[in-house]
Amino acid sequence: MERKDFLRSLGAGAAFALTFPCLQGCSKDEANGQIVPEPTGIDFTIDLKSEEAEPLANNGGFIRKNLVVVVRDLQGNFVAASQVCSHEQYDTVTYVDNDEGFFYCDTHGSKFGLDGTPLNQVDSKTPRQLKTFKTELSGDILRVFE
Ligand code: FES
Structure with missing residues (x-):
């Protein structure tokens, strides 16, 4: 399974979370x-x-x-x-x-x-x-x- 197919299978919310994990609350890590x-x-x-x-x-x-x-x-x-x-x-x-x-x-x-x-x-x-x-x-x- 290709990455885009994998992300599609997870649904939009999960795919977004995996793709953009640090949009909130990651300032300390950054x-x-x-x-x-x-x-x-x-x-x-x-x-x-x-x-x-x-x-x-x-x-x-x-x-x-x-x-x-x-x-x-x-x-x-x-x-x-x-x-x-x-x-x-x-x-x-x-x-x-x-x-x-x-x-x-x-x-x-x-x-x-x-x-x-x-x-x-x-x-x-x-x-x-x-x-x-x-x-x-x-x-x-x-x-x-x-
Ligand atoms: S303001 Fe938090 S470590 Fe300096």
């Missing part, structure tokens, strides 16, 4: 990121003159390193937070330079202030605080640590 543990023991440096740090040369720029989102906020301050979301631990947190600037996870839409405070609800619940890290600038070396 997430770009991965579920990983929240970073711990963070202590690293970034040479602000290095190529990797180029996005940090301007206010509103950010990089991701060691599962940490390191940001130069719109006032020029360095802040850092976990790239692993506090909602369901996808490593999809990024920085958005709209409004006052905030951390955002596009897996389910959680939004956090620069201090990690949750700013919205996801699935009718407020996510936990997003883990943040300290930063310390010494010359051109930025230290990110707990």
Whole structure:
């Protein structure tokens, strides 16, 4: 039996379900990121003159390193937070330079202030605080640590 004959034999509803299985409720399976543990023991440096740090040369720029989102906020301050979301631990947190600037996870839409405070609800619940890290600038070396 060929595939189209098989699908026809199942009826239109079943054929549709087999052909388009993810039209509803598959967003978690389609997430770009991965579920990983929240970073711990963070202590690293970034040479602000290095190529990797180029996005940090301007206010509103950010990089991701060691599962940490390191940001130069719109006032020029360095802040850092976990790239692993506090909602369901996808490593999809990024920085958005709209409004006052905030951390955002596009897996389910959680939004956090620069201090990690949750700013919205996801699935009718407020996510936990997003883990943040300290930063310390010494010359051109930025230290990110707990
Ligand atoms: S894992 Fe980030 S919003 Fe759900």
